[in-house]
Amino acid sequence: MTEVLFYHLQNMTLESVLPPLLEKSLERGWRVVVQSTSPERAEALDAHLWTYSDDSFLPHATWRVGDAQDQPIILSIEEGNPNRANVRFLVDNAALPADCDSYERLVLVFNGDDPDAVAAARESWTACKARGFEVTYWQADERGRWQRRQ
Template sequence: MDVYFYHLENHTLERVLPSLIEKTLARGWRAVVQVGSEERLEALDLALWTYADDSFLPHGSAKAGFAADQPVFLTVGSETPNGAGVRFLVDGAEAEEFSGAERFVYVFDGHDDAALQTARSQWKAAKAAGCSVTYWQQSESGRWEQKA
């Protein structure tokens, strides 16, 4: 099991998450995006439809229905109704256990102390569970640099 940590420094989640999801879909994988609250789920839902003038990411949530058919499923829970191989955890969402996906991806705001603490505790939990963990930090230019 691979667990990746993406430490946001210079861009918002709404700017970064679409590109990470695009890379996931380009590999032929499905994704689940687990969000910390219903309010943030609604905001990300809108952001994924409108993040670019010439593109959108096909996605849905339980509210939209057809969960099994969604290439990207948004949730505040731990379900994976679309058979996703990648689980993104954002805005304080935490994995209860590291199973049910091939890859877990934490994306967290480096300017938010609570997000940093959550990421640190999840790093320790992933290592204790025997997962392979990788840490990426955003540079000033917005590029990802592997730090651990």
């Protein structure tokens, strides 16, 4: 069964949160697709993942590369699973893909300071519950550590 995690960003940016979450995914041996909503955003995330840390490396590529199937992390703006990912991150209000149930885990990261993002996350939560997925809600504590909330 697909597990869906909702990460509520408040007082933090996607750029600060995404790299550690991707690192944890790779540590678990998972392949990942990160879906955003525009080519510009995907390119910005691509640039950020190359430079976010001097002592860490996240092997990744965009959906445009010819060897996407060989990449552990693909940044995309469209549905599809070019690298046979186990996990799909949905950012910037990216919609749930039609093939949700083909993933072990979906991670929906939304901006809690954006009313449209909160509304979209609520709709996705309802849709995931209706499909029988296991859904959990995560929020960072005052030290920035993710805590599961009820």
